[in-house]
Amino acid sequence: MLTKRDPTARPGPVIETENLEVHFQLQGGALARVFGLKARRVKALDGVNIALQRGEVLGLVGESGSGKTTLGRALLGLVPSTDGRIVYHAPDGPRQVSEMRGRELRQLRTDLQMVFQDPSAALNPSMTIAEAVGHPLVIHKIAKGAELRRRVNESLERVGLAPVERFANKYPSDLSGGQKQRAVIARAIILDPEVLVADEPISMLDMSVRAKILQLMLDLKNDLGLSYLYITHDLASAKYFCDRIAIMYLGRIVEIGPTAEIFANPRHPYTKALLKAIPEPDPTRMVPRDLPRGEIPDAAEPPLGCSFHPRCSEAVAECGWESRDLRVVLEQHWTRRSADYDAERKLVGDLDKLDRPETTATLGAGDPERTLALLDKVRAENPDEPLWKGVRSLESDGRAVQISFEEGVDPALRRAGGVEVACVLYPDEGAGAGATGAAGGTTAGSDGSG
Amino acid sequence: MKLWRTIWNTKGVGRWALLIGLALTLVFVVFAIFAPVIAPYDFAQTRVDGVKFPKVAHPGGDYLFGTSGDFYDVFSRVVWGSRTALEVIILSVIFAGVIGVPLGLLSGFIGGKVDKLLVFFMDALYSFPSLLLAIVFAFLLRDKVGGGVVSAALSLTAIYIPQYFRVVRNTTVSAREATYVEAARAIGAGPFTIMRKYLFANVVQSVPVIATLNAADALGTLAALGFLGLGIQPTEAAEWGYDIQVGLSYAQGGVWWPSLFPAMAIILLITALTFVGEGLNETVNPALRRRRMKTVTFPDRTVVAGGTDVTADVAAEGKNS
Numbered sequence: 001m002l003t004k005r006d007p008t009a010r011p012g013p014v015i016e017t018e019n020l021e022v023h024f025q026l027q028g029g030a031l032a033r034v035f036g037l038k039a040r041r042v043k044a045l046d047g048v049n050i051a052l053q054r055g056e057v058l059g060l061v062g063e064s065g066s067g068k069t070t071l072g073r074a075l076l077g078l079v080p081s082t083d084g085r086i087v088y089h090a091p092d093g094p095r096q097v098s099e100m101r102g103r104e105l106r107q108l109r110t111d112l113q114m115v116f117q118d119p120s121a122a123l124n125p126s127m128t129i130a131e132a133v134g135h136p137l138v139i140h141k142i143a144k145g146a147e148l149r150r151r152v153n154e155s156l157e158r159v160g161l162a163p164v165e166r167f168a169n170k171y172p173s174d175l176s177g178g179q180k181q182r183a184v185i186a187r188a189i190i191l192d193p194e195v196l197v198a199d200e201p202i203s204m205l206d207m208s209v210r211a212k213i214l215q216l217m218l219d220l221k222n223d224l225g226l227s228y229l230y231i232t233h234d235l236a237s238a239k240y241f242c243d244r245i246a247i248m249y250l251g252r253i254v255e256i257g258p259t260a261e262i263f264a265n266p267r268h269p270y271t272k273a274l275l276k277a278i279p280e281p282d283p284t285r286m287v288p289r290d291l292p293r294g295e296i297p298d299a300a301e302p303p304l305g306c307s308f309h310p311r312c313s314e315a316v317a318e319c320g321w322e323s324r325d326l327r328v329v330l331e332q333h334w335t336r337r338s339a340d341y342d343a344e345r346k347l348v349g350d351l352d353k354l355d356r357p358e359t360t361a362t363l364g365a366g367d368p369e370r371t372l373a374l375l376d377k378v379r380a381e382n383p384d385e386p387l388w389k390g391v392r393s394l395e396s397d398g399r400a401v402q403i404s405f406e407e408g409v410d411p412a413l414r415r416a417g418g419v420e421v422a423c424v425l426y427p428d429e430g431a432g433a434g435a436t437g438a439a440g441g442t443t444a445g446s447d448g449s450g
Numbered sequence: 451m452k453l454w455r456t457i458w459n460t461k462g463v464g465r466w467a468l469l470i471g472l473a474l475t476l477v478f479v480v481f482a483i484f485a486p487v488i489a490p491y492d493f494a495q496t497r498v499d500g501v502k503f504p505k506v507a508h509p510g511g512d513y514l515f516g517t518s519g520d521f522y523d524v525f526s527r528v529v530w531g532s533r534t535a536l537e538v539i540i541l542s543v544i545f546a547g548v549i550g551v552p553l554g555l556l557s558g559f560i561g562g563k564v565d566k567l568l569v570f571f572m573d574a575l576y577s578f579p580s581l582l583l584a585i586v587f588a589f590l591l592r593d594k595v596g597g598g599v600v601s602a603a604l605s606l607t608a609i610y611i612p613q614y615f616r617v618v619r620n621t622t623v624s625a626r627e628a629t630y631v632e633a634a635r636a637i638g639a640g641p642f643t644i645m646r647k648y649l650f651a652n653v654v655q656s657v658p659v660i661a662t663l664n665a666a667d668a669l670g671t672l673a674a675l676g677f678l679g680l681g682i683q684p685t686e687a688a689e690w691g692y693d694i695q696v697g698l699s700y701a702q703g704g705v706w707w708p709s710l711f712p713a714m715a716i717i718l719l720i721t722a723l724t725f726v727g728e729g730l731n732e733t734v735n736p737a738l739r740r741r742r743m744k745t746v747t748f749p750d751r752t753v754v755a756g757g758t759d760v761t762a763d764v765a766a767e768g769k770n771s
Contacts, residue, residue, distance in 0.1 A: 078636060107638065136638065
């Protein structure tokens with residue numbers, strides 16, 4: 001039965017994570033597998049603390065590869081967590097999702113449900129809509145026969161697939177994308193869940209039906225007292241849909257706060273960049289977009305310090321500059337026409353040793369004085385390059401140039417105004433008051449060990 | 451229903467192969483079902499009313515296809531033989547499917563060590579020459595089950611299991627990663643529910659094609675087993691391969707009919723089944739399928755009811771706007 005649940009009846013978080021880590025083992029190449037070399041691990045989630053309040057819509061925003069989908073799947077127990085805890089505050093007391101296995105985990109699915117990104121892929125092509133929507137009830141042995149049909153019809157009507165007779169016996173391939181997504185939502189709500197994890201539910205849909213689906217989800221939330229975790233890379237839809245927004249970058253939450261505050265006063269440079277990336281419908285009002293340079297880094301070996309620093313336009317000395325950033329700067333230099341690549345390349349020598357993340361670097365195969373001169377030239381070309389702020393010393397030891405960087409700080413999630421942000425530019429403002437985190441149900445983020 | 455429409459809408463070689471194959475197969479199916487009516491004598495009958503049949507009587511007259519070296523009526527043996535052939539084919543295909551499909555599904559879905567072990571075992575089985583494998587199994591089964599239809603079908607089953615296994619296992623491995631399987635997990639479906647309700651229907655689609663192609667192959671192997679004297683015993687059922695072998699010893703003396711007619715039957719049925727298999731493959735496989743298209747006929751450009759030419763009408767509209 002689809003009944004209204006009053007979210008204010010039991011305040012507090014409905015589901016929360018505590019230092020949640022999900023690491024994936026990489027397979028490695030054929031040789032590595034044969035010889036049993038140490039496999040690399042991707043840190044899809046690296047210490048995430050998040051709490052979904054009852055009856056709220058929490059947006060999870062980030063680029064591809066930031067770990068937002070993994071977080072959504074981990075909450076449902078679809079991905080095993082490697083460390084940390086997930087606590088679901090069920091009506092009959094808190095339960096640990098991260099400890100559940102097999103039957104218990106399957107039972108949990110009556111309370112936590114998911115809406116998928118691609119509605120065409122999320123429905124079994126050989127099941128009719130009525131079968132697919134009713135299957136959760138069959139699996140959990142909740143209803144059968146006439147009762148099952150009644151509840152399927154009710155659920156289909158609830159999501160706007162009416163008249164039901166027109167859709168019930170169709171196969172997914174007979175429906176449009178929007179209709180399929182409605183069917184997926186119908187399947188998700190038929191068990192009367194408390195939490196719905198919506199993983200980019202509108203990104204595969206036509207523009208014309210996106211707003212309708214979002215409106216449907218808002219209606220369902222109000223009517224059924226659901227709580228949503230809305231995963232998206234589209235800040236514009238998050239602004240319309242979410243009460244709070246969490247910005248994710250490389251497996252961490254870098255900023256979290258009320259939607260209005262995030263949009264009005266973004267603090268983390270990454271948030272600012274994402275906001276600037278929202279397309280402007282008016283071409284005459286082109287805004288300057290200093291979008292973050294480069295791509296999201298390798299999550300198997302994240303940058304030292306703050307993982308956003310290589311792409312950050314506001315980076316400072318203690319952001320965690322390291323040898324790999326130097327390589328990027330050098331290679332950037334060689335893309336200029338003025339650079340004499342062949343000579344300079346020989347002068348610099350082995351670049352691959354810069355690939356180990358270290359705060360010191362040795363550079364130069366030739367005359368160290370000339371290497372120093374080259375570095376000076378590179379610096380003069382782009383004096384604003386934030387890397388140079390992080391260089392503590394740059395000197396020749398007679399054979400090569402030794403560069404050492406400032407020791408980086410891995411910023412934890414700290415209170416800053418109405419939001420929490422993980423950035424060295426926002427030092428702990430609550431230090432005097434002794435409040436280092438817990439506010440709005442969200443506790444401090446990264447543990448700083450990185 | 452949908453399949454029939456797809457078959458009907460195909461065109462070209464695939465369509466004709468399928469139709470010819472089906473028609474030919476149907477002849478043998480009729481033979482098999484109505485063998486007691488069609489065949490004048492029983493398959494192991496050597497005398498009628500206490501009078502023994504003549505040895506190697508010429509075709510024609512009382513004996514349509516003549517009689518064989520061991521006093522059987524060749525026509526009756528051919529007709530009864532189609533019943534044996536179809537029984538063995540159907541049984542072996544069903545056995546192989548019933549074992550191979552679930553095993554492939556399980557192996558592909560579970561993955562890991564179980565999968566590796568099963569794939570290794572099946573590949574080993576597959577790499578044997580199929581006839582050799584059938585001979586080994588026929589030997590082993592003869593003591594346990596006897597020399598009848600079932601044991602022949604079982605020894606053929608062993609050859610075909612790996613084929614079903616491989617196809618189903620490979621499609622399962624790719625289907626397992628589909629979002630709808632994860633969605634099934636998200637609604638709380640257990641592994642067996644996922645395999646039964648979400649994977650099975652999506653991975654068995656290529657099985658009918660393999661089954662028909664295997665059926666043709668099974669007939670050949672069955673005949674080979676019979677030819678080697680390892681198949682069905684002549685007293686248990688009529689079997690074409692055995693008849694060819696017996697007839698062959700008389701062929702030197704110009705007695706061609708005891709082996710020619712069973713051989714013709716084998717060739718015809720194998721061709722028919724292969725046609726069905728290939729035709730089905732071409733029809734069901736969307737990558738190969740070509741649809742039959744209705745020829746588009748435009749309406750005459752003559753005067754219509756309003757008194758104006760249609761094209762003139764359109765042109766006038768274009769001018770007005």
